[in-house]
Amino acid sequence: MTLFSRSLQGLALGLGVMAGSAAMAETTNLEWASGSTGGSWFTIVTGLSNIIMEKNPDIAIRVVPGGGRDNPTMLDGGISQMGMGIDFLAAAAAKGEEPYTKAHVGLTSMGGTWAPAEFHIIVDAAETRTLGEILADPAVKVGTSPKATSEELTLQRALAFYDNSAEKVSAGGGAVINGTYTQLVSAFDDNQINVIFGAGSVPTGIALEIENGRRPAKLIAMDAPLMDYLSATYGYGKGVIPAGSYEKLQPEGGDIPVTTLEALILVHESVSEDVVYRMTKTLIENRDRFGNIYKVLTKYDPAIAWQNQPVPLHPGAEKAYKELGFMK
Missing domain, CATH: 3.40.190.10 (Periplasmic binding protein-like II)
Structure with a gap:
């Protein structure tokens, strides 16, 4: 190997290390609002988050207590980026109808049929x-x-x-x-x-x-x-x-x-399409593990999960459902 070749190899290795370090630094940190501590939502969100983080090491999710009424407001206020939601409450939040006093901006969905x-x-x-x-x-x-x-x-x-x-x-x-x-x-x-x-x-x-x-x-x-x-x-x-x-x-x-x-996963529109795509795809591909988290999760059906959502489906989620053949 010539000195020039060694120099190129060293430069390539150096660039590789730098790229690897940059990738490691680009962790996406998300807060996921669930339900009351000890309740089914808290257990479900913890389990789903673990699957996502296991398959996507660059995504870090912090699970926090929440509730069906409050979670949309946490997303609207930039406190949380994800949250479990209830269909009729998510629709009311997006429109600014009771029990909300203003329209909540940026609410999108990763799909429903989660833990009715x-x-x-x-x-x-x-x-x-x-x-x-x-x-x-x-x-x-x-x-x-x-x-x-x-x-x-x-x-x-x-x-x-x-x-x-x-x-x-x-x-x-x-x-x-x-x-x-x-x-x-x-x-x-x-x-x-x-x-x-x-x-x-x-x-x-x-x-x-x-x-x-x-x-x-x-x-x-x-x-x-x-x-x-x-x-x-x-x-x-x-x-x-x-x-x-x-x-x-x-x-x-x-x-x-x-x-x-009826429960759905809310995600703020500011979360990147790639991150939501990978989270949605990971969950769909690992749905055989859902029964170990909570029995009711076995009812999750990606063939219908994207349908009739009370807020728009996030583009990243739409991409995952289409790529995996569940959405035309």
């Missing part, structure tokens, strides 16, 4: 009243997830439907308590609350914890008029908690009619 959730209304096993009778009671002691979550917003709407409110409950000797799922389980076991008003994908963690807790409990149905109102007014879905989903919480057997939510 059913509302779980958990009461003492000896409770004989309907949900309507319970929520109309000004002395009700009910617990739900933190403020700015879809569960908390839905509880507000349900109370209002029965001419009640958090303020009336407080004045009537009752309580509306907001907390993490772990806190709500403890409050229920200690008789501080008599109702848990939450949502999660069957089987959801909070229900399983209550089922194995100190206090006998059961799930009850949502009244048909309330479900009709939430669907017609705000766009909620309708479904059931299937019979046999929980061994102890369904003593009467049979399906339990409840309001439902």
Whole structure:
């Protein structure tokens, strides 16, 4: 090898090292807003993030607590770049409709069919009243997830439907308590609350914890008029908690009619097309691992995930769905 050749080789190696160092420095840092700590969304987002980072070492994702109502605002404000979303809330945020006071700019989607959730209304096993009778009671002691979550917003709407409110409950000797799922389980076991008003994908963690807790409990149905109102007014879905989903919480057997939510992954339009393309492609190609994260993720279907989105599909996600043959 000549001196000139060695010089060229050295230059090439030097440039390679520099290029490698530059590539390592170009890590994309993203914050992904999930749900309440201990809930199904937090578990799901953590698992999906790990898959993305494993296959894409230059993408670093930080998972933070959030909620269906608040996550669009976190993206709009530049706090988070990704967030789990609820279909009807994402649409309302983009349009600036209630519960939002302004249109949220830059909301796009990586697709839906992620963790559809059913509302779980958990009461003492000896409770004989309907949900309507319970929520109309000004002395009700009910617990739900933190403020700015879809569960908390839905509880507000349900109370209002029965001419009640958090303020009336407080004045009537009752309580509306907001907390993490772990806190709500403890409050229920200690008789501080008599109702848990939450949502999660069957089987959801909070229900399983209550089922194995100190206090006998059961799930009850949502009244048909309330479900009709939430669907017609705000766009909620309708479904059931299937019979046999929980061994102890369904003593009467049979399906339990409840309001439902459809989840999607929100991503701000400022995230590059290449990054969103690679994240979407990675998740689609590794969907056989989803069952190890959370059972409900096995319902994810890339053939329909891109359809009927409440906000525009991100160009990077569209590229992935098309390249893999799921979108024409």
